Amino acid sequence: MALPIYATTGQRIWHYTYLAFCVFVLFFLVAPLVAVIPLSFTSSPFLNFTPEMLALDPDAFSVRWYKALFGICDAVDDSASTMCHNKWMTGAGRSLYYAVCSTLLATFLGTLAALGLSNQHMPAKRAIMALMISPLIVPLIITAAGMAFFFARVNLSNTDAGIILAYTILGMPFVVITVTSTLVGFDRSLMRAGANLGGTPTYNFFKIQMPLIAPGMISGALFAFITAFDEIVIILFIGGPDQHTLPRQMWSGIRQEISPTILSAATILVLFSVLLLTTLELLRRRSERIRGITPH
Amino acid sequence: MSTAPATVDGPLLTADGVPLKESLQISLRRSKMRALLLVLPPLLFLIFLFVIPIGNMLTRSVDDNLINDVLPNTFAAFETWDKKSEPTEAMFEAFYKDLRDADRTDIGKASVRMNYANPGWRSLIKRTARKIDKMEPPYKEAFLKADDRWLDQDFWRSLGIMKDRVTFGYYLNAVDLDYDYDKNIIQQDEERKVYNLLWWRTIKVSIIVTIACLLLAYPVSYLLATLPMRIANLLMICVLMPFWTSLLVRIVAWMIMLQQNGVVNDTLVAAGVLSDENRLSMMYNFNGTIIVMTQILLPFMILPIYSVMKTIPPSYMKAAQNLGATPTLAFIRVYMPQTIPGIGAGCILVFIVAIGYYITPELVGGKDGRLIGNMVAYHMQRSLNWGLAAAMGTILLCVILVFYWVYDKIIGIDNMKMG
Numbered sequence: 136m137a138l139p140i141y142a143t144t145g146q147r148i149w150h151y152t153y154l155a156f157c158v159f160v161l162f163f164l165v166a167p168l169v170a171v172i173p174l175s176f177t178s179s180p181f182l183n184f185t186p187e188m189l190a191l192d193p194d195a196f197s198v199r200w201y202k203a204l205f206g207i208c209d210a211v212d213d214s215a216s217t218m219c220h221n222k223w224m225t226g227a228g229r230s231l232y233y234a235v236c237s238t239l240l241a242t243f244l245g246t247l248a249a250l251g252l253s254n255q256h257m258p259a260k261r262a263i264m265a266l267m268i269s270p271l272i273v274p275l276i277i278t279a280a281g282m283a284f285f286f287a288r289v290n291l292s293n294t295d296a297g298i299i300l301a302y303t304i305l306g307m308p309f310v311v312i313t314v315t316s317t318l319v320g321f322d323r324s325l326m327r328a329g330a331n332l333g334g335t336p337t338y339n340f341f342k343i344q345m346p347l348i349a350p351g352m353i354s355g356a357l358f359a360f361i362t363a364f365d366e367i368v369i370i371l372f373i374g375g376p377d378q379h380t381l382p383r384q385m386w387s388g389i390r391q392e393i394s395p396t397i398l399s400a401a402t403i404l405v406l407f408s409v410l411l412l413t414t415l416e417l418l419r420r421r422s423e424r425i426r427g428i429t430p431h
Numbered sequence: 432m433s434t435a436p437a438t439v440d441g442p443l444l445t446a447d448g449v450p451l452k453e454s455l456q457i458s459l460r461r462s463k464m465r466a467l468l469l470v471l472p473p474l475l476f477l478i479f480l481f482v483i484p485i486g487n488m489l490t491r492s493v494d495d496n497l498i499n500d501v502l503p504n505t506f507a508a509f510e511t512w513d514k515k516s517e518p519t520e521a522m523f524e525a526f527y528k529d530l531r532d533a534d535r536t537d538i539g540k541a542s543v544r545m546n547y548a549n550p551g552w553r554s555l556i557k558r559t560a561r562k563i564d565k566m567e568p569p570y571k572e573a574f575l576k577a578d579d580r581w582l583d584q585d586f587w588r589s590l591g592i593m594k595d596r597v598t599f600g601y602y603l604n605a606v607d608l609d610y611d612y613d614k615n616i617i618q619q620d621e622e623r624k625v626y627n628l629l630w631w632r633t634i635k636v637s638i639i640v641t642i643a644c645l646l647l648a649y650p651v652s653y654l655l656a657t658l659p660m661r662i663a664n665l666l667m668i669c670v671l672m673p674f675w676t677s678l679l680v681r682i683v684a685w686m687i688m689l690q691q692n693g694v695v696n697d698t699l700v701a702a703g704v705l706s707d708e709n710r711l712s713m714m715y716n717f718n719g720t721i722i723v724m725t726q727i728l729l730p731f732m733i734l735p736i737y738s739v740m741k742t743i744p745p746s747y748m749k750a751a752q753n754l755g756a757t758p759t760l761a762f763i764r765v766y767m768p769q770t771i772p773g774i775g776a777g778c779i780l781v782f783i784v785a786i787g788y789y790i791t792p793e794l795v796g797g798k799d800g801r802l803i804g805n806m807v808a809y810h811m812q813r814s815l816n817w818g819l820a821a822a823m824g825t826i827l828l829c830v831i832l833v834f835y836w837v838y839d840k841i842i843g844i845d846n847m848k849m850g
Contacts, residue, residue: 183693254469
């Protein structure tokens with residue numbers, strides 16, 4: 136995108152305006168997330184930058200909201216004691232539990248579906264694919280409403296099992312999409328070669344196909360995991376008071392007692408997402424390398 | 432083949448003596464079965480826990496079975512009434528029988544349904560049902576003693592709306608129409624008209640957000656597609672990081688940015704652009720919904736446009752300029768038409784997601800930023816008018832499925848890429 140040396144003044148102005156616009160858009164995408172981080176270290180109970188913070192006064196910063204988040208209570212700090220309950224940590228534990236269970240289930244089922252759908256002889260391929268991906272397209276509010284009625288009838292509402300099943304439905308399309316796209320480059324003659332050498336289909340799958348589609352499975356699983364971990368609509372409709380997840384805690388935090396604790400939680404989640412993003416990028420590179428696609 | 436085997440006239444055989452064609456068919460069938468067996472468990476899982484529940488909910492939008500099960504005699508007697516004269520003793524007797532025989536909770540549910548047809552039914556039935564055990568014929572007088580509104584023909588005539596087991600009343604309500612007592616379609620009362628406004632607002636917000644996303648995404652995608660890979664990957668993190676961050680975290684982040692004492696207002700005041708008392712209100716209103724939804728959905732627009740732009744060889748632009756086009760003309764006539772698939776994919780994706788949004792408008796929309804999704808949630812959880820919620824959900828779903836179908840036709844769902 137470098138400007139040629141013979142560019143006219145008009146072209147130069149246009150070029151720098153364009154660059155400035157792009158910087159603005161990228162800033163628009165990231166700035167709110169970055170602004171959360173310093174503000175989470177505030178010592179005041181308000182959600183705005185105080186003049187003391189802007190002056191970099193050390194007293195204006197503290198880790199009290201992180202303490203509140205982790206349920207470490209200061210006896211001295213009265214104002215924090217009202218906030219000091221362990222709902223954040225238990226919520227995170229719950230979310231983790233639902234996310235792990237539903238991810239395992241979604242990865243298993245999604246991979247099965249992707250393997251079947253990648254078979255060239257599969258009948259009604261397009262229609263089934265459209266159906267398998269539809270949970271991504273149908274608004275969550277409609278899915279949640281449907282499940283709320285149905286789960287109440289089959290005694291699954293307000294149960295852990297119900298939530299894990301619902302999250303599996305939401306996570307499955309991601310696995311189907313990512314595994315299908317790794318299977319696009321899959322060389323079927325490898326399986327035939329395996330069979331020729333005497334491997335059973337199961338053995339061949341685990342020895343040949345699985346290692347090759349593993350990056351797709353893992354990145355699909357990551358999508359499923361983050362979806363379940365972050366899910367708020369369905370839990371509001373089918374979860375009881377015992378299913379108090381982290382997003383639910385944030386939801387009530389935003390709606391009722393908004394305090395900087397939510398910012399410390401947000402900061403940790405932003406860092407968490409950066410970690411996930413890095414993992415995914417490394418996986419993608421690995422997948423391209425072992426499938427012999429050179430990065431462009 | 433010069434050295435053809437002796438059986439050249441017969442069909443070609445495989446080693447075990449089966450005709451090749453048949454053998455191929457068997458293997459094809461086996462492969463098909465294997466594929467089907469693989470797809471079957473996830474498919475059944477999806478059908479039982481996703482398709483059936485949603486289908487089930489959608490039937491609620493036309494379902495008027497409950498009321499017909501609770502008041503069978505009443506509706507039978509209603510059919511014999513000429514709808515002009517005073518309600519007859521037979522009708523009161525039928526109503527008495529139904530109230531006496533029905534389950535208490537069913538009567539409660541039915542009276543809620545009847546209240547939608549004529550507000551007042553609920554209290555009327557409640558007062559009457561309390562005295563039902565002591566009633567004796569003639570029932571007309573007994574009913575009138577319980578509540579003199581029973582002589583009001585409007586109540587009786589409103590039964591006409593509910594006498595069929597399938598109703599389209601909820602759909603009418605969802606677009607600010609209603610049935611009159613003779614089941615003619617009429618406009619909803621002026622003060623109860625809210626839904627058309629909401630539909631329009633939902634479509635308006637979705638279109639504005641889609642256009643805003645396109646305007647912001649297109650230049651950035653172009654930059655990402657033309658920069659060297661190393662730098663582009665780095666900038667791509669800016670696009671993907673919000674994509675991977677919790678939705679609620681992003682909303683909290685925007686609250687900090689946009690509130691009255693937020694970062695944006697503080698900066699503008701400090702820069703002298705705004706005076707302290709003229710701080711912009713960008714949160715809990717229409718603007719808040721637009722700004723936050725645009726940021727949340729922007730990656731959905733950038734990614735497809737970017738991936739299409741990646742495939743366009745830069746030599747095309749150079750060729751066009753070689754042939755005498757100015758850079759602007761070359762861009763408009765040569766480059767832009769090739770990016771249309773990406774634009775289409777991004778726009779449909781953003782529009783589909785935006786139109787069903789619920790969480791963001793709920794938290795940052797305030798009063799005039801609420802969308803139809805919020806109304807569905809309201810009727811599901813608060814007013815408990817499930818029929819109306821289902822009807823609005825069905826309309827929303829149909830709109831989305833049309834766009835999904837278009838998306839599948841133009842781009843193909845198997846081309847959907849993640850991250």
